[in-house]
Amino acid sequence: MDRIGQQQQVKIALARVQIPAGIMIRAWSVEDFPAIQRLSDAEGWTSPSRRPADSLGAWRNSWPALVAQKDDVVVGFVRALTDGAITMYIADLLVDQHMRGAGIGRSLLETCHQLYPTTRLDLLAADGSRAFYEACGYRLLHDGMRKSYV
Ligand SMILES: CC(C)(COP(=O)(O)OP(=O)(O)OC[C@H]1O[C@@H](n2cnc3c(N)ncnc32)[C@H](O)[C@@H]1OP(=O)(O)O)[C@@H](O)C(=O)NCCC(=O)NCCS
Numbered sequence: 001m002d003r004i005g006q007q008q009q010v011k012i013a014l015a016r017v018q019i020p021a022g023i024m025i026r027a028w029s030v031e032d033f034p035a036i037q038r039l040s041d042a043e044g045w046t047s048p049s050r051r052p053a054d055s056l057g058a059w060r061n062s063w064p065a066l067v068a069q070k071d072d073v074v075v076g077f078v079r080a081l082t083d084g085a086i087t088m089y090i091a092d093l094l095v096d097q098h099m100r101g102a103g104i105g106r107s108l109l110e111t112c113h114q115l116y117p118t119t120r121l122d123l124l125a126a127d128g129s130r131a132f133y134e135a136c137g138y139r140l141l142h143d144g145m146r147k148s149y150v
Contacts, residue, residue, distance in 0.1 A: 023070055023075070039096060045092075078108040090109065
C-alpha cells in the first residue's frame with residue numbers, strides 16, 4: 001500500500017479511536033526517522049542510532065507504523081507487523097517521557113487494532129510496561145522467547 005493509501009486507512013480507523021486533545025496520529029514517513037531516533041535514544045533504545053540503515057529498513061517494511069505528534073513535534077510512535085487477518089505483532093511502542101500518562105500510548109495501540117480489528121495483538125512487554133498493557137486490556141502470556149542479533 002502506498003503512503004496515500006495508508007493515510008486514508010488511518011483516517012478511517014481514527015474515527016473509532018479516542019485521541020487525546022492536541023494529539024494527531026498519522027502514518028509515519030521517512031522524515032520522522034530523526035525523531036524516532038531521538039525518542040529511542042532518550043529511552044536507551046540504541047538500534048535506531050547505532051544501526052540506522054537496519055532500523056530504517058525495519059520501519060519501511062513495517063505496517064502499521066504510526067507516529068503521534070503534538071504541535072508538529074513527534075511525541076510517540078508504534079511500529080507493528082501484521083498478516084492483516086489473524087495476528088499483529090507490536091514491535092516498538094514509545095511515548096516521549098514528558099508526554100506519558102496522557103493516553104497517547106493507548107491511542108497508538110488502539111489505532112493499530114482498529115486498522116485490522118480481526119487480529120489479535122502480541123508483544124514482548126519492556127520492563128515497567130506491564131501495568132500499562134494490563135490497563136489497555138492485555139493479559140500476560142508466559143513463555144515469550146527471543147533470540148537476539150549476533
Ligand atoms: C508504556 C508507554 C508506551 C505508555 O504510554 P503512555 O502514553 O504513557 O500510556 P497511556 O497514557 O496511554 O496509559 C494508558 C493506561 O495505562 C496506564 N499506565 C500507563 N503507564 C503506566 C505505568 N507505568 N504504570 C501503571 N499504569 C500505567 C495509564 O494509567 C492508563 O490507564 P487508564 O486509562 O486506566 O487511566 C510509555 O510509558 C513508554 O513509552 N514507556 C517506555 C517504552 C516502553 O516501555 N514501551 C513499551 C515497549 S513493549
